[in-house]
Amino acid sequence: MDATVGDERFYRYYRKIRLGLRLMSHGARAQTASDWSGLTLDQLVTLRKRWMPGAEHGFRGPSPTSYKPFFRSALKASHAAMFVGIHRLIGIDASKPSLEGGEKLCEAFEIYREWEPDAHLEFDYAVLLATRVVKGEEVELSTCARCGCALLLDKLKIPQPRCAQCRSKSDKASPRRHRVPSH
Ligand SMILES: [Zn+2]
Structure with missing residues (x-):
């Protein structure tokens, strides 16, 4: 015994x-x-x-305590969303530190790094993302209404239902649609 x-x-x-x-x-x-x-x-x-x-x-x-850097560029936002998606797939409540939660965080981070070897997501930001998204206070994981990719929502702002890539595609497309014919 x-x-x-x-x-x-x-x-x-x-x-x-x-x-x-x-x-x-x-x-x-x-x-x-x-x-x-x-x-x-x-x-x-x-x-x-x-x-x-x-x-x-x-x-x-x-x-770090601010999740704002994730929304500064489309690339960062998509990398962050991917990490959160992987962490969610691994499936553990990581709202507060634990041995099991830490192991799962590392596992998600390692898968993420394999998937996106050039991505720059600092580990502590990954922790911030994982814990905040679990709590669902300020950021939430969703999917783009147009292409279906993982999308991180800033809940304190007006929700953007489409990812940055899809938004920029439609921004570029709309001026052409409204172009006045030259004759
Ligand atoms: Zn999209």
């Missing part, structure tokens, strides 16, 4: 370490890695020194 409990505790501790390393390898900030893995900042620093001596990215500064 004791051995089973011991195994369970060891297994959970091992999972924490694995998750901590995985989070740091994705460039998660220290506090984010600590929140989701359950390891202390000191434990993470030790792990980092031991296993990731050459790593430089991330791990500094406060976590």
Whole structure:
């Protein structure tokens, strides 16, 4: 009995370490890695020194709190929507940090990176997206009314039912439609 409990505790501790390393390898900030893995900042620093001596990215500064950057460009918006879609497919409530939630976040991020290797979605922004969309407070995942692609909606603004690409297509198309014939 004791051995089973011991195994369970060891297994959970091992999972924490694995998750901590995985989070740091994705460039998660220290506090984010600590929140989701359950390891202390000191434990993470030790792990980092031991296993990731050459790593430089991330791990500094406060976590982002604004989701506005996702709506600054059509490309960012579509990448963000794709990540949220993948995270949703993996299917877990990640509204607050947990070991399981952290593992799923990493899984979604890894799939996303495989899918879009050139995309620049910082891990902490991915966390922000995942947690905010789960809460459904300010951003929501929907689909474009025209092409059906994943679409992120800014709930604090007037909802745009079409993605930026479809909007720009119809913007370009409409002046032609209304062009006055030269004779
Ligand atoms: Zn569209």
